[in-house]
Amino acid sequence: MKDSDKAAVGRPRNKGGRPRAYDPEATLETATALLWERGLANCSLDEIARAAGINRPSLNAGFGDKRAIYLKAAARFAEMLRDRLAEALAAPDLQDAIRRALICVLDIYSPSADPERAMGCFIFCTAPAETSDRVVRQMLHQAVQDLDSLYIDRVTNAQESGELSAKCNAKALGKMLAACQQSLAMRARSGVNRKELATYVDDVIALLDHFK
């Protein structure tokens, strides 16, 4: 989510000149912010409707029930994160690429110096509490696999171009980097401040020296 999107969370958008009762994109943004902060089970459909400034029947008509809104918000978050990570990881130098990726993630997980505003990852910090729902569990599983793939592919490329030792297990190192991102989510969510999280990112990048 860009800063401009963040700022828009909580107030209904009005793109055209005529008043609009229901803007699906703005509604989903507002719902995402609320579900992200509080978790699925701690939000009611009424609270989401109120935050979005629309009535509950409109919300139901547009998205279905609360679980459907959550899954839609998760899919949107996953797509946004995947796109931004892929862009960051495209940098030619491995350590620079990983740094860009983790800083991009840090900007999403902990956007300011205030740990009170650090929400961690929408998926990794809210879905695990909901895995008694098989569909949520499947969504979490897919998110874990997708993250692994992004890092494994990048590390494999670096090894093929000779940037990493041939002795290194690229798949294992890729998964370790994904683990570091998951941990970043957990650390941000627990209230570790941004400066300390940035040091954690620096440390992960420096550890990569050992795989050259």
Add this chain to the structure above:
Amino acid sequence: MKDSDKAAVGRPRNKGGRPRAYDPEATLETATALLWERGLANCSLDEIARAAGINRPSLNAGFGDKRAIYLKAAARFAEMLRDRLAEALAAPDLQDAIRRALICVLDIYSPSADPERAMGCFIFCTAPAETSDRVVRQMLHQAVQDLDSLYIDRVTNAQESGELSAKCNAKALGKMLAACQQSLAMRARSGVNRKELATYVDDVIALLDHFK
């Protein structure tokens, strides 16, 4: 939680000869199992009381409200995990110690071959959805810090005894191992099967070769 404890979850204990209406330890075990599977917000006090086979006033009198039960269950889980990790990490060889620690964690996070029974970590998989409660967030923060300390201390010892390169940043490597454990929790919770999780553990151990 030991296997014998696991087996006891769900049925009230009766240590003495006389029937007991309320066994705090058995009740806490049952509450832990339910809260672990479903998350705090998806369990009601009535459900916990029903699962424990006691009435709600007894539960309230013994533990307070649902949040108090959750925090007590989390404290008990954290203590159990810390004790077992400390024991595993006491092994003299670093890689053996880390393997013992992660296998011990795997036995707790995913106790059988059935991924349906894999609950991940009680704290890391349920607390992040509840961090709008400051006390839960503080508990999660402490769990993150404690885990870091255990691994950092072990890695630092290994470096002091010459098992690891002097060039290695022991604090960074310790945090990376803690991240791998957090990721193991996430992976188990998402339904990754035990065999694949065991391979993940093997891979983490093998990566440590690069820091010698």
